[in-house]
Amino acid sequence: MAATPKRVEHQLTDKGYVPVYATGIVEQPWNDYSETDHAVWAQLFARQNELLVGRACDEFLANQRRMGMTAERIPKFSELNAALARTTGWEIIGVEGLLPELDFFEHLANRRFPVTWWIRTPEQLDYLSEPDLFHDLYGHVPLLMEPVFADYMAAYGRGGVKAHGIGPEALTNLTRLYWYTVEFGLIRQHGDLRIYGAGVLSSKTESIYSLESAAPHRIGFDLERVMRAQYRIDTFQKTYFVIDGFAELMAATEPDFTPIYARLAGRPPIPAGEVGEGDAVIQRGTGEGFAEGGDV
Ligand code: PHE
Numbered sequence: 001m002a003a004t005p006k007r008v009e010h011q012l013t014d015k016g017y018v019p020v021y022a023t024g025i026v027e028q029p030w031n032d033y034s035e036t037d038h039a040v041w042a043q044l045f046a047r048q049n050e051l052l053v054g055r056a057c058d059e060f061l062a063n064q065r066r067m068g069m070t071a072e073r074i075p076k077f078s079e080l081n082a083a084l085a086r087t088t089g090w091e092i093i094g095v096e097g098l099l100p101e102l103d104f105f106e107h108l109a110n111r112r113f114p115v116t117w118w119i120r121t122p123e124q125l126d127y128l129s130e131p132d133l134f135h136d137l138y139g140h141v142p143l144l145m146e147p148v149f150a151d152y153m154a155a156y157g158r159g160g161v162k163a164h165g166i167g168p169e170a171l172t173n174l175t176r177l178y179w180y181t182v183e184f185g186l187i188r189q190h191g192d193l194r195i196y197g198a199g200v201l202s203s204k205t206e207s208i209y210s211l212e213s214a215a216p217h218r219i220g221f222d223l224e225r226v227m228r229a230q231y232r233i234d235t236f237q238k239t240y241f242v243i244d245g246f247a248e249l250m251a252a253t254e255p256d257f258t259p260i261y262a263r264l265a266g267r268p269p270i271p272a273g274e275v276g277e278g279d280a281v282i283q284r285g286t287g288e289g290f291a292e293g294g295d296v
């Protein structure tokens, strides 16, 4: 595994020169956040926290509180890291944006979660096409303090390194698993559905849509089914997969995926909005508003 690189360079960004480590890791330029940056964080945080009571899984809000993440100001990575170090041993590292796949997997395998340091502008409150600080930090980081989920993320990183060595088809299968769990996963809790996926937790509209709209399908999690499922990067998901608990997710992904990749190779993918014969359908969606084409 690559160790955290230490070579520092400086890169000119719209925050002035910030130190950039060899692989694109940056120190969080906390003192350079503007009042507007803090205000965007505060507004998004307050809006989501209000919305997510009764919608997010219990562990999300509990750990958010426990790690001291508040609306008041953009959290300092160093402060959150102290809380993470005391619990699951995860660490947040600052990055400019998306990393090469293998770097990302190696960070996760070593319990380092890359967080984009910059935050969206007030004009982008509801939508932007790449992950920013709000998505990465607000959406992903609280569950890194949840022991079973924390282990799942590290196991995913190790699995990513392995899939990368196997080939592009294996990587596609694994990426779908990430998408439908870490980013868009739903979980059964209190006899109801709740959100644990960061892509949903960090979106006002999708946190309502994923649980309340009659349009999308909601299907019980099945590993191979999920690995075959195409998804959307441009609209709400057409299908959400539901786990019974993090322990179930952990157990289902425990086996070696190598024979599964081999078995799935050459089998056609399942379109994002399709419900199949053997699916454990919880709610069959009406499909209303589904866009034609565009699955990835
Ligand atoms: N068990 C998987 C493998 O052998 C690794 C993995 C674990 C992947 C958890 C994703 C999530 O590749």
Ligand code: FE
Pocket (backbone or CB within 6 Å): 131, 135, 136, 140, 183, 198, 199
């Ligand atoms: Fe994400």
